[in-house]
Amino acid sequence: MWFQETSKRKQIGVFDNMLNETVENELQQNIDMIRTITGNSTDIVIREFLLGQEQEIPAGIFFVGGMTDEEMIQKLLVQSATQLTIPSSYSREDVLAYICKKIATAGKVKRIKKWHELFLALMSGEAILLIDGVAEALSMEARGGEYRAIEEPSTQLSIRGSREGFTESLATNIAMVRRRIQNPYLWLESIKIGEVTHTNVSIMYIKGIASDEVVEEVRNRLQRICMDGILESGYIEQLIEDKTFTTFPTIYHTERPDSVAANLLEGRIAIFMEGTPFVLIVPALFIQFFQAVEDYYARFDIATALRFLRVLVFFISLIAPSAYIAMTTFHQEMIPTQLVIAVAAQRESVPFPAFVEAMMMEVTFEILREAGVRLPRAVGQAVSIVGALVIGQAAVEAGFVSSAMVIVVSITAIASFATPSFAIAISARLIRFLLMILAALFGFYGILIGIILMTLHLCSLRSFGVPYMAPMAPFISTNVGDTFVRFPMWALKERPHLINQTNVVRQGSNQRPKPTNELEKEGDNH
Amino acid sequence: MERVQLNARQLLVLAILFEHGSAMVIPLGIDARQDVWIAILCSMIFGAGLFFIYYRLFTYYPSLPLTSYSQQIVGTFFGKTIALLYILYFLYIAARVLRDFGELLLTFAYPETPLFILNAVMMMTVMYAAHKGIEVLARTGELFFFSLCLTGIVGLALVIIAGLIDVHRLQPILEEGWKRVFKVVFTQTLYVPFGEMIVFAMLFPYIDQPKKTKIVGWLAMFLSGINLASMMAINIAVLGSETVSRSTFPLLNTIREIRVANFLERLDVLFMIALVIGGFFKISIFFYAGVIGTADLFRVKEHQRLVYPLGISVLLLSIAIASNFSEHIKEGLNIVTLYMHIPLQVGIPLLLLLFAIIRHRSSFLFRKQEKK
Numbered sequence: 026m027w028f029q030e031t032s033k034r035k036q037i038g039v040f041d042n043m044l045n046e047t048v049e050n051e052l053q054q055n056i057d058m059i060r061t062i063t064g065n066s067t068d069i070v071i072r073e074f075l076l077g078q079e080q081e082i083p084a085g086i087f088f089v090g091g092m093t094d095e096e097m098i099q100k101l102l103v104q105s106a107t108q109l110t111i112p113s114s115y116s117r118e119d120v121l122a123y124i125c126k127k128i129a130t131a132g133k134v135k136r137i138k139k140w141h142e143l144f145l146a147l148m149s150g151e152a153i154l155l156i157d158g159v160a161e162a163l164s165m166e167a168r169g170g171e172y173r174a175i176e177e178p179s180t181q182l183s184i185r186g187s188r189e190g191f192t193e194s195l196a197t198n199i200a201m202v203r204r205r206i207q208n209p210y211l212w213l214e215s216i217k218i219g220e221v222t223h224t225n226v227s228i229m230y231i232k233g234i235a236s237d238e239v240v241e242e243v244r245n246r247l248q249r250i251c252m253d254g255i256l257e258s259g260y261i262e263q264l265i266e267d268k269t270f271t272t273f274p275t276i277y278h279t280e281r282p283d284s285v286a287a288n289l290l291e292g293r294i295a296i297f298m299e300g301t302p303f304v305l306i307v308p309a310l311f312i313q314f315f316q317a318v319e320d321y322y323a324r325f326d327i328a329t330a331l332r333f334l335r336v337l338v339f340f341i342s343l344i345a346p347s348a349y350i351a352m353t354t355f356h357q358e359m360i361p362t363q364l365v366i367a368v369a370a371q372r373e374s375v376p377f378p379a380f381v382e383a384m385m386m387e388v389t390f391e392i393l394r395e396a397g398v399r400l401p402r403a404v405g406q407a408v409s410i411v412g413a414l415v416i417g418q419a420a421v422e423a424g425f426v427s428s429a430m431v432i433v434v435s436i437t438a439i440a441s442f443a444t445p446s447f448a449i450a451i452s453a454r455l456i457r458f459l460l461m462i463l464a465a466l467f468g469f470y471g472i473l474i475g476i477i478l479m480t481l482h483l484c485s486l487r488s489f490g491v492p493y494m495a496p497m498a499p500f501i502s503t504n505v506g507d508t509f510v511r512f513p514m515w516a517l518k519e520r521p522h523l524i525n526q527t528n529v530v531r532q533g534s535n536q537r538p539k540p541t542n543e544l545e546k547e548g549d550n551h
Numbered sequence: 552m553e554r555v556q557l558n559a560r561q562l563l564v565l566a567i568l569f570e571h572g573s574a575m576v577i578p579l580g581i582d583a584r585q586d587v588w589i590a591i592l593c594s595m596i597f598g599a600g601l602f603f604i605y606y607r608l609f610t611y612y613p614s615l616p617l618t619s620y621s622q623q624i625v626g627t628f629f630g631k632t633i634a635l636l637y638i639l640y641f642l643y644i645a646a647r648v649l650r651d652f653g654e655l656l657l658t659f660a661y662p663e664t665p666l667f668i669l670n671a672v673m674m675m676t677v678m679y680a681a682h683k684g685i686e687v688l689a690r691t692g693e694l695f696f697f698s699l700c701l702t703g704i705v706g707l708a709l710v711i712i713a714g715l716i717d718v719h720r721l722q723p724i725l726e727e728g729w730k731r732v733f734k735v736v737f738t739q740t741l742y743v744p745f746g747e748m749i750v751f752a753m754l755f756p757y758i759d760q761p762k763k764t765k766i767v768g769w770l771a772m773f774l775s776g777i778n779l780a781s782m783m784a785i786n787i788a789v790l791g792s793e794t795v796s797r798s799t800f801p802l803l804n805t806i807r808e809i810r811v812a813n814f815l816e817r818l819d820v821l822f823m824i825a826l827v828i829g830g831f832f833k834i835s836i837f838f839y840a841g842v843i844g845t846a847d848l849f850r851v852k853e854h855q856r857l858v859y860p861l862g863i864s865v866l867l868l869s870i871a872i873a874s875n876f877s878e879h880i881k882e883g884l885n886i887v888t889l890y891m892h893i894p895l896q897v898g899i900p901l902l903l904l905l906f907a908i909i910r911h912r913s914s915f916l917f918r919k920q921e922k923k
Contacts, residue, residue, distance in 0.1 A: 467669075
């Protein structure tokens with residue numbers, strides 16, 4: 026019923042006309058209206074009571090059970106029913122204004138006149154107070170209910186660093202970042218997306234560091250979304266990304282508040298969403314997917330070594346099977362003699378060409394992995410045992426595949442798990458199959474052509490206007506310290522150059538640690 | 552013309568990759584025997600002179616490519632004819648390099664694969680690059696430049712570690728005097744690869760700091776010249792001039808000589824990387840110049856539309872230009888140099904520059920008179 030008429034944006038479905046009207050005078054009529062619109066849903070709690078002490082006014086309080094803080098509503102009821110003294114001289118309108126000022130339990134109180142505003146507030150977990158004889162309602166902030174507690178993030182683990190991960194609650198997530206960046210210039214903008222779901226979405230950035238242009242672009246792209254509902258930040262990601270037809274992610278997502286804070290400090294923009302622990306970060310560069318928060322917590326030499334390792338790992342997960350195919354089918358002369366004899370002896374009993382063998386094993390592995398991800402944990406173990414036995418031993422013994430192939434597949438799999446970002450690992454998985462086909466057709470020439478095509482494609486991508494391969498291509502010398510290598514902390518003087526950033530210097534000029542006597546000398550000179 | 556900008560570094564990288572392109576894998580100027588490195592260095596100096604002509608023309612028309620300013624200098628009819636000649640030249644050279652590349656690949660690694668298929672795969676990649684435009688090509692160049700440098704350094708280190716270099720093979724220096732060297736310079740190495748910088752006359756308008764163009768071009772020629780000369784010198788020092796002159800790919804033979812620790816041997820893949828990446832950039836730049844030249848001459852707004860028809864033409868041309876490899880090489884050394892490289896790299900640019908100077912002098916005088 027939503028979006029049947031594509032030309033017209035509809036607010037709410039069947040009762041459209043009624044919702045644009047204002048709230049009625051009489052309490053009973055209003056209660057009936059709420060009952061009709063919500064279809065008598067049993068979780069909508071309607072509590073009628075008499076308000077005030079001197080003047081007893083019939084009133085009703087409405088909220089959605091489970092989404093509100095029940096304790097607070099109890100207090101509210103007690104306060105308004107027993108403690109509130111309303112002077113008899115007050116008219117009904119005055120009463121409302123009086124309550125608005127007098128009720129202290131609720132943090133945020135708002136006066137509402139239109140039905141659709143009322144329902145928006147009610148459904149987002151606010152408590153609504155209606156008074157007989159007043160064509161206006163009060164909405165009171167009483168959001169609460171049960172959420173998953175803050176736990177360690179399940180996708181981006183780290184040995185050193187914060188153990189906090191985002192939860193499904195937007196407010197909690199935002200607070201976690203605020204706690205890390207205690208600055209009034211950490212700005213937050215909220216919009217509701219989803220014609221049916223009315224999901225709260227917030228963009229967060231540091232005013233003065235983030236480029237206003239990119240913020241404006243993010244705002245525009247978010248406002249352009251016109252859909253019945255968005256349920257996960259993946260929806261937003263797909264609707265605002267620069268290019269759909271690419272396997273590479275152009276938006277970063279993370280579960281870690283420290284990662285978000287670091288990105289905000291680099292001038293990026295975070296997009297939070299109610300109902301998911303994954304926060305989007307734009308603009309995202311290719312190299313970001315190889316960076317883990319721990320790189321910055323560990324010392325630079327170790328971090329650099331790990332970065333190298335990750336890039337190597339990415340390449341292994343891309344080309345290991347295709348290199349095997351190319352070597353065994355086209356370029357046997359490149360393999361050292363003893364190894365080529367060993368491989369040939371193993372392949373003697375294998376009835377398939379190397380390409381079919383590799384394809385078979387890779388597909389089997391993908392099936393195993395998919396099964397492992399979706400199955401309940403208890404059954405998952407059974408899958409891994411079957412996989413290990415079937416692939417590891419039985420297939421080789423039965424002469425279906427050579428044991429060299431098993432090694433290649435295992436290396437590829439481990440390499441793909443070692444890539445820090447799942448989003449980039451999964452695109453490597455797809456490209457791997459293309460490269461395998463190219464290698465089967467043209468050997469190393471095919472692999473090289475595949476890599477050139479991939480690089481051309483990567484270089485043509487942009488994320489919110491920023492070239493995806495920056496700072497390597499285009500080369501930005503001041504930013505290279507934080508790419509495949511990580512320079513010491515004090516050498517990372519500038520933030521990544523994104524679009525039109527003016528505020529790029531992020532640390533003082535002599536942050537390099539020195540023996541104290543040298544520091545004193547410098548102090549004397551000044 | 553696309554509305555993009557390249558910075559000086561990107562142009563430098565593109566020019567270096569372009570100069571190395573196919574020159575590093577073929578026996579460049581081997582007729583000079585062990586003096587080939589002198590020949591390459593000499594052609595580098597003369598090449599810098601040629602580049603200065605192209606640069607001067609660019610300073611008169613800093614926002615126009617070659618195909619446009621030729622029309623401004625010698626009038627619409629002759630200018631358009633010249634532009635058309637250049638477009639055909641660029642596309643033809645693209646086809647020639649593609650043929651070279653395919654033949655090299657065929658003889659070196661894929662004797663059973665049809666030439667057309669090998670060429671088609673390469674051309675597909677080149678077309679994709681041209682479709683994406685010069686900015687993407689330049690960025691890709693930046694990335695591959697590093698990997699190519701790394702490959703080069705690894706290769707050089709291995710050659711040295713394996714103890715292959717015998718400097719005596721480079722002697723006697725100037726065995727037959729300067730004559731043989733200059734003969735090679737003026738019949739071969741000056742035009743390929745140095746004179747081929749004329750293609751950058753199509754790319755100069757993209758540069759965002761026009762003042763740096765001259766230094767960038769010279770630096771690219773200088774670095775490539777030194778590197779190519781030392782590569783050829785190493786080839787001769789490893790193999791001897793006799794073997795190099797009979798070899799189709801001296802670089803490959805040198806790499807095959809490497810044997811370190813009974814493990815690092817037969818590193819043909821290094822050669823393959825150099826061949827494919829170098830070939831890709833050379834063909835791409837020629838092809839791209841041809842495409843934007845056509846777009847400029849025939850006023851096609853989106854050059855992307857021309858990529859597929861022209862790309863397929865270049866692919867077919869690369870097969871059709873010669874019936875076998877020896878014919879192809881013979882044409883390249885004798886006919887193309889005399890009838891294409893010399894007039895189009897030296898003759899026409901010189902004439903254009905002459906006319907441009909006269910034109911600007913007279914208009915300068917004219918303006919002076921008006922002021923009076």
